[in-house]
Amino acid sequence: MSFLAGNARLTAARLTSVLVACVVICALVAFLTPLVGVVTPGGGLELMSPAAIWGGDIDATVYWQVRLPRSLAALLCGAALAGAGCAFQAVLRNPLAEPFTLGVSSGASLFAVAAIRVGLASPLGTAGVGAAAVLGAVVAVAVVWRLARVGDALPPATLILAGVTVSMFCSAASMAIQFTSSFADVSRMLRWMMGGLEWTTYATVARAAPAVAAGALVLVWQGRALNAMAAGPEAAASVGVDPGRTQSLSFAAASLLVGASIAVAGPVGFVGLIVPHALRALVGPDHRVLLPASMLMGAALVGACDTLARMLGQWPVGIITALGGGPFFLVLLVRGKRHADLWRG
Amino acid sequence: MIALADVGCSYAPGAAPVLDGVSFRAARGELVAVVGPNGAGKTTLARVIGGLLRPARGVVRIDGKDPAGVARRDLARTLAYLPQRYELAFPFTALEIVLFGRYAHHRGPGLEAAEDVKVALAAMARCDVEPLADRRFDTLSGGERRRILVAQALCQGAELLLLDEPTAGLDPAHAIAVMSALAGERDRGAAAVVVTHDLDLAARLADRVVVLAGGRIIADAPPAEAFAAPAVAAAFGCALHTGELPSGGRYLVAR
Numbered sequence: 156m157s158f159l160a161g162n163a164r165l166t167a168a169r170l171t172s173v174l175v176a177c178v179v180i181c182a183l184v185a186f187l188t189p190l191v192g193v194v195t196p197g198g199g200l201e202l203m204s205p206a207a208i209w210g211g212d213i214d215a216t217v218y219w220q221v222r223l224p225r226s227l228a229a230l231l232c233g234a235a236l237a238g239a240g241c242a243f244q245a246v247l248r249n250p251l252a253e254p255f256t257l258g259v260s261s262g263a264s265l266f267a268v269a270a271i272r273v274g275l276a277s278p279l280g281t282a283g284v285g286a287a288a289v290l291g292a293v294v295a296v297a298v299v300w301r302l303a304r305v306g307d308a309l310p311p312a313t314l315i316l317a318g319v320t321v322s323m324f325c326s327a328a329s330m331a332i333q334f335t336s337s338f339a340d341v342s343r344m345l346r347w348m349m350g351g352l353e354w355t356t357y358a359t360v361a362r363a364a365p366a367v368a369a370g371a372l373v374l375v376w377q378g379r380a381l382n383a384m385a386a387g388p389e390a391a392a393s394v395g396v397d398p399g400r401t402q403s404l405s406f407a408a409a410s411l412l413v414g415a416s417i418a419v420a421g422p423v424g425f426v427g428l429i430v431p432h433a434l435r436a437l438v439g440p441d442h443r444v445l446l447p448a449s450m451l452m453g454a455a456l457v458g459a460c461d462t463l464a465r466m467l468g469q470w471p472v473g474i475i476t477a478l479g480g481g482p483f484f485l486v487l488l489v490r491g492k493r494h495a496d497l498w499r500g
Numbered sequence: 501m502i503a504l505a506d507v508g509c510s511y512a513p514g515a516a517p518v519l520d521g522v523s524f525r526a527a528r529g530e531l532v533a534v535v536g537p538n539g540a541g542k543t544t545l546a547r548v549i550g551g552l553l554r555p556a557r558g559v560v561r562i563d564g565k566d567p568a569g570v571a572r573r574d575l576a577r578t579l580a581y582l583p584q585r586y587e588l589a590f591p592f593t594a595l596e597i598v599l600f601g602r603y604a605h606h607r608g609p610g611l612e613a614a615e616d617v618k619v620a621l622a623a624m625a626r627c628d629v630e631p632l633a634d635r636r637f638d639t640l641s642g643g644e645r646r647r648i649l650v651a652q653a654l655c656q657g658a659e660l661l662l663l664d665e666p667t668a669g670l671d672p673a674h675a676i677a678v679m680s681a682l683a684g685e686r687d688r689g690a691a692a693v694v695v696t697h698d699l700d701l702a703a704r705l706a707d708r709v710v711v712l713a714g715g716r717i718i719a720d721a722p723p724a725e726a727f728a729a730p731a732v733a734a735a736f737g738c739a740l741h742t743g744e745l746p747s748g749g750r751y752l753v754a755r
Contacts, residue, residue: 164617375609385589387585387587394600394603396603397573441592
């Protein structure tokens with residue numbers, strides 16, 4: 156394990172080892188968790204055979220048509236949220252930076268709630284609410300961006316303040332809409348805001364995957380610039396980073412990731428906050444390994460949490476990530492206080 | 501060549517100028533010390549030269565180009581700028597911090613080449629911090645951190661060096677070693693501009709001393725001449741006594 160630890164310069168061998176380990180964990184979660192709950196003599200593995208797939212076997216159909224797309228959607232959301240959280244923390248140099256504190260999730264929720272209120276859910280179904288949520292995320296990002304920007308710079312403190320303010324405003328507006336809505340609509344709104352993956356199909360995955368891939372590519376490409384940004388925009392500029400460009404690109408890519416995730420699963424909390432923190436303690440702060448590792452392990456985490464949610468009787472996955480993530484994060488925080496392991500904001 | 505002509509700068513419209521009509525040059529093969537009392541505008545001057553602050557008036561040129569107008573990556577290959585403040589948010593190691601200095605030499609997210617690591621370790625050796633390579637930056641002393649940052653600037657491979665307080669917090673031996681390393685860069689043909697409060701080091705090792713007070717240059721001359729000017733002593737608010745050591749070399753004592 157010490158070989159993986161981030162207390163030495165990132166080498167090709169360490170990068171490869173960490174990423175291979177994360178990919179294996181991710182793949183195991185993707186293909187094995189859909190088998191959880193399947194009762195067959197072979198533990199479910201026989202569902203992978205061509206005979207089962209093409210033979211109309213009911214368990215195989217459930218595995219391939221219902222659970223695997225749901226598992227893949229969970230993985231996409233986890234990767235997107237963890238990647239976005241990691242990027243937000245890097246450019247803002249702030250441990251509280253994640254989609255929720257920057258107003259992105261609240262903006263998405265407000266638009267989703269408004270869409271349900273005006274009856275958009277009936278003609279367009281969940282896709283309509285999802286589209287409204289993405290629009291909300293984009294609007295919130297644009298407003299926070301505009302409020303926080305000072306000249307060419309994006310001061311982290313101003314951005315966090317603007318994000319928290321927009322977040323609180325959107326939350327209050329959401330509550331106002333809920334307060335004046337019918338009981339049935341309020342129920343739908345609350346259900347959406349809890350986040351869930353039970354209606355996902357391969358089409359959902361196909362819609363979200365390009366956005367997640369594009370966002371991930373932009374962020375990973377900027378790994379070295381994000382490293383230098385750890386010392387602040389001025390110090391980063393002194394070694395050749397364009398801080399304004401790095402902040403803008405990272406912010407846009409991270410928002411794209413959050414939007415894609417929200418469109419699929421609604422708001423899922425805590426993933427963007429805890430995964431990069433935990434991984435930073437394990438693999439070190441170099442974003443060339445931290446970003447991809449966070450995305451892969453975020454994917455595995457949401458995949459596992461969604462399985463647990465499914466086993467508990469189709470609970471919303473957002474409840475599981477927050478209930479499990481909160482105590483886990485507190486353990487990290489207490490350990491960090493004792494060993495001064497966590498980075499200081 | 502670092503060249504400024506009639507540079508004026510203030511942090512808010514209508515506010516008192518922080519720099520007022522500043523003109524000076526630092527050519528390759530020169531080590532120039534910029535000194536002055538607190539609040540004289542030294543760090544603002546460094547930020548203007550580093551292209552981080554656009555002056556309200558006047559012209560700044562780094563090898564003939566406006567530093568605020570060229571791509572940061574291109575500027576970093578010409579000018580290595582060590583800012584006064586450096587607060588790290590993540591627990592990188594000393595070697596990783598020095599390797600940040602190689603950023604401008606590569607594009608994309610790739611890992612550093614063996615040559616980059618060699619250059620970084622050589623720069624660390626010159627600043628006597630090579631044994632700290634695998635130590636976490638945030639666990640080191642202020643003086644050790646400062647030397648690591650000087651190594652980062654040297655690792656950049658630029659021919660123009662601009663260092664804001666490179667010897668702040670350093671013990672005398674390491675302060676002399678760092679300034680000697682910069683003098684070595686000068687001897688290899690680089691131009692080095694060092695903003696410092698260490699007047700003795702400036703007197704000993706600089707070719708020229710630029711004295712800033714109230715945003716204006718009140719002296720720009722070889723150390724003995726600059727520190728002998730009554731206006732400079734008045735600006736510092738104390739007498740500055742310079743002399744020759746029996747072994748050769750100058751010293752300066754403020755009384």
